[in-house]
Amino acid sequence: MDATVSDKTRQRKLQYTAEFLVWAANRGLTEEDVLLPSENTLCNFAALFARKLAGGTTKAKVSVVKSWVQRRGLAWEGGNNLRNILNGIECRAPASSFRDQRPPVKKEHLSTLFDELDLSGSCGLDHVMAAVSVGCFYGQLRGGEILPQSSNPADFNPSELPTVKDLNAPNQNGDRKLRLPKTKTKQSRGKEVLLHIPRKDPDSPTRAWQEHIQVNILGPDDPLVAYWDKNNELRVLSKAVFLNQCNTVWLRHNIPHMTSHCFRIGGTTHYLVQRIPPDIVKMLGRWKSDAFLKYWRDLDSLASIYLHQHHAQLSYTNCLQDSRAQCHYAPY
Incomplete structure (x- = not known):
């Protein structure tokens, strides 16, 4: 593993890899099933976190497994079925899995x-x-x-x-x-x-x-x-x-x-x-x-600013058009 990766990131990757291996062992999968996991195996692993974790967290776990497989020079079998599973997990993530928005420094x-x-x-x-x-x-x-x-x-x-x-x-x-x-x-x-x-x-x-x-x-x-x-x-x-x-x-x-x-x-x-x-x-x-x-913040202020700016531009355009019309039709 790259020595420049932070200790926290390294530990998380080791944790996710171990999690996959323990899951595979409990499922009775063979060494071939683990070293070269089929898309069906990957889908079953990802489905384990449905309605439990956020989609991003599940994708991170699968991504670590992908890196672990590819570092061994093996092909990655994840395809459309796995993407559909991950997207479904993201849509059905429990509210408790989402972190509160971080406040902006002002x-x-x-x-x-x-x-x-x-x-x-x-x-x-x-x-x-x-x-x-x-x-x-x-x-x-x-x-x-x-x-x-x-x-x-x-x-x-x-x-x-x-x-x-x-x-x-x-x-x-x-x-x-x-x-x-x-x-x-x-x-x-x-x-x-x-x-x-x-x-x-x-x-x-x-x-x-x-x-x-x-x-x-x-x-x-x-x-x-x-x-x-x-x-x-x-x-x-x-x-x-x-x-x-x-x-x-x-x-x-x-x-x-x-x-x-x-x-x-x-x-x-x-x-x-x-x-x-x-x-x-x-x-x-x-x-x-x-x-x-x-990561946009202070949406109320932003919306107000851009709406006022839009209306100001619209008013200016209308005034300009009215002025041109009056000049065009003005009697000699």
Whole structure:
């Protein structure tokens, strides 16, 4: 198994594989039935979770079995029948299998966080916290694309996470591009993302990243999210530390618990509410169409904005047509 896969993902894959093997043993299947499972066998395995699990979870279990089979150089027998079974399971998933929608991080949440960070002094942790929070929000970043699991610099892998030199200098508009060595969808091919700069915003990503790099005296090859702690030791901001610091502040202000993905959907919602065209937001956030629609938030505000915009355009068009008609028929 790929050594770069997180421990959590690795454990889940091992769990799903073991689950399939135990099920096969209890069914009295032969070694051939297990190593080269027929579509009928796969359908029976998937049907085990009908009305018990969400469709996505069942598909994940089957996908792990598929990878396990193909790693052995064997053909995968799953076809239309298996797809129909999986689709049926998704349609009949129990309500208890669905997770509540995660709340989006909002601009006011960032302001609350900034109010409690010491950004006037030399606190390295607070400066990197500010940079990462606005970077994840305005860049619609996934937390795992810039934040490691470990705070130990010795564990940092520059082929997976960005270093300081991966953050380009601001362009003429003040925006910066960040090269991500590895992403969820592109993997090791990486991707460049645009960090748009709301220059009048006190929580500007440009200022936050610039001050973080200066205060923490980071070189080009240092981890982008590295900082010097109170013991004057170089550390790397991990996802766990970042979220714990954020949620500790927000808890005091009755703001709900946030995950790293809440920054991504918060940034997406922010741009949509600012009337940025959805296709532009989708491109900037590297969204797939179905996921992009699923994670829209603040639908009431968005609907109101676009309806008012539509009616305003319609009224303008009607007025323009009326004006032209009057000019055309006006007596000499």
